[in-house]
Amino acid sequence: MEVADHKTQSLENGQxxxxxVDEIENDNVLQFMDSMDAYLTLVHSLSSTLRQGWLDLxxxxxxxxxxxxxxxxxxxxxxxxxxxxxxxxxxxxxFTLCKWRSSGNEKLLLGEEQSSHDKSHPQLRHRGATLLxxxxxxFENKASCEIDDQVQKERSKSLSVxxxxxxxxLRAAQLSFETALETLxxxxxxxxxxxxxxxxxxxxxxxxxx
Amino acid sequence: MAGRVQIxxxxxxxxxxxxxxxxxxxxxxxxxxxxxxxxxxxYLIVDSKTTVKQxxxxxxxxxxxxxxxxxxxxxxxxxxxxxxxxxxxxxIPAILEIPSKNHPYDPAHDSxxxxxxxxxxxxxxASRH
Numbered sequence: 572m573e574v575a576d577h578k579t580q581s582l583e584n585g586q587x588x589x590x591x592v593d594e595i596e597n598d599n600v601l602q603f604m605d606s607m608d609a610y611l612t613l614v615h616s617l618s619s620t621l622r623q624g625w626l627d628l629x630x631x632x633x634x635x636x637x638x639x640x641x642x643x644x645x646x647x648x649x650x651x652x653x654x655x656x657x658x659x660x661x662x663x664x665x666f667t668l669c670k671w672r673s674s675g676n677e678k679l680l681l682g683e684e685q686s687s688h689d690k691s692h693p694q695l696r697h698r699g700a701t702l703l704x705x706x707x708x709x710f711e712n713k714a715s716c717e718i719d720d721q722v723q724k725e726r727s728k729s730l731s732v733x734x735x736x737x738x739x740x741l742r743a744a745q746l747s748f749e750t751a752l753e754t755l756x757x758x759x760x761x762x763x764x765x766x767x768x769x770x771x772x773x774x775x776x777x778x779x780x781x
Numbered sequence: 782m783a784g785r786v787q788i789x790x791x792x793x794x795x796x797x798x799x800x801x802x803x804x805x806x807x808x809x810x811x812x813x814x815x816x817x818x819x820x821x822x823x824y825l826i827v828d829s830k831t832t833v834k835q836x837x838x839x840x841x842x843x844x845x846x847x848x849x850x851x852x853x854x855x856x857x858x859x860x861x862x863x864x865x866x867x868x869x870x871x872x873i874p875a876i877l878e879i880p881s882k883n884h885p886y887d888p889a890h891d892s893x894x895x896x897x898x899x900x901x902x903x904x905x906x907a908s909r910h
Contacts, residue, residue, distance in 0.1 A: 607897070611888065618880050624807045625882050642802055642826055645809065649820065653812035655793040656850045664872050666850060669793060671812055729812050741810070748807035752796070759851055759875045762893055766872075769897045 596772075603768035610761045617754045624747035631741035639734055640741070646732055653725050654752065663763040668756040670749065671725040794850035797843040797874070798824040799836060799858055801881050808853070823849065827858050836862050849874045857884035859892070867892045 632640045657667040726745060730737050796813045798805050805826045808814075815823045825831070825839040840862055843852045856878040859866045869876060869892075880886035888894050 603897075607894075610893075614886055614888075618886055621804070621807075621880060625803050628803050628807060640806075642806065645806075645814070647816055647820060647822075649816050649818050650814075652795055652815035652823070655795055655813075658792070658794050658850045658873065660873065664850075664875070666875070672793070725812065729810055732809075744807055745810040748811040752808065752811050752813070755796075755851070755853065755877060755879070758877055762875060762877070763872065765893070765897070 599768060599771040603765065603772050606761055606765035606768050610758065610765055613754055613758045613761055617751060617758065620747055620751045620754060624744050624751060627740045627744035627747055631738040631744055634738045634740060635733070644732055653729065654749075656756070663767045665763065666756050666759045668753060670752070671722045794874075795823045795848050797846075797849045797852045798854075799827060799839050799843070800824075800853060800855040800879065801858075801883075802826050802828060803882055804853075804855060804879070827855065833861050837865060840865055844869060844871070844874055844876070846874075851875050851877060853877050853879050855879055855881040855884065856886055856890060857881055860890060863890075863892075867895065 628640070653672060654668070654670050655672060657669055659665040659667070726742075730741060730745060733741065795815050796808070798808055798813070800808075805824050809824070813823070823843070825836070827836060836858060840852070840854070843849050850873055852874045854866070854876060858881075859876075859878050866876060866878075876892065878886070878891050
């Protein structure tokens with residue numbers, strides 16, 4: 572009787588373990604499907620944004636003339652990219668877009684970090700704290716305005732390759748392609764997630780069929 | 782690839798492009814263009830005169846450069862060097878296939894989706910049950 576009970580318990584434990592494994596496998600598959608769905612949705616969104624950008628470029632070319640908007644005018648002197656990526660190589664690589672970064676921006680960003688660091692210090696008196704927080708808010712606003720100005724300067728510098736006076740459509744194209752860049756970074760991150768989820772599912776199913 | 786130094790964690794890296802003129806010009810307007818001291822750019826403009834060899838060389842160069850984190854390649858250009866794109870499997874730089882003005886995106890040709898599509902094949906599903 573005791574032996575039979577023991578056998579029944581072992582069977583139940585085995586079944587529970589199997590159910591847990593199945594649940595983990597289902598979670599992995601769901602994660603993979605979700606990331607693939609996100610990837611396809613983002614690519615579809617990218618297509619729309621790029622279409623708008625190409626349309627704006629075509630309109631700009633129409634109003635400015637093809638001779639003013641062609642690759643012969645591109646700047647081939649040494650210059651760094653104003654927009655770049657920060658890469659965090661963890662379990663899966665993670666990309667962060669840094670738009671319109673210049674030495675001016677970095678100084679302003681460092682100033683912002685200092686201001687946020689100061690926030691962690693305790694306030695001495697309530698009255699003084701109010702004044703302090705007002706000063707900090709105005710500093711943050713000033714820093715934010717300065718960053719915006721710097722970003723506008725970088726944007727104008729990028730447009731100036733095609734002349735001092737450019738069509739508003741060219742500015743619109745610039746914004747469209749900036750949006751496309753943001754979407755592309757999301758796609759890159761979703762791609763990493765998808766590949767990681769795919770590896771997990773593949774491991775479970777006992778290797779890929781390449 | 783052996784000997785390739787990985788991009789240092791949390792350092793800035795470039796976006797490279799192998800695409801048609803309008804796509805490259807658009808992204809250059811967005812500030813991704815980089816020209817180094819040797820006048821090497823992070824982009825290749827593909828037109829009717831661009832050879833497959835030039836595209837292959839650009840792809841190999843961009844995927845081995847240590848300062849590039851993402852390579853954007855128009856899907857119709859990727860189709861010209863499909864064997865190279867599909868055989869590439871490093872996490873960085875990430876290869877992203879993008880649509881072009883005259884060639885819309887086709888998920889059937891995307892190298893990442895091709896890699897994972899066998900999961901949905903009937904043989905693969907049957908083998909798991």
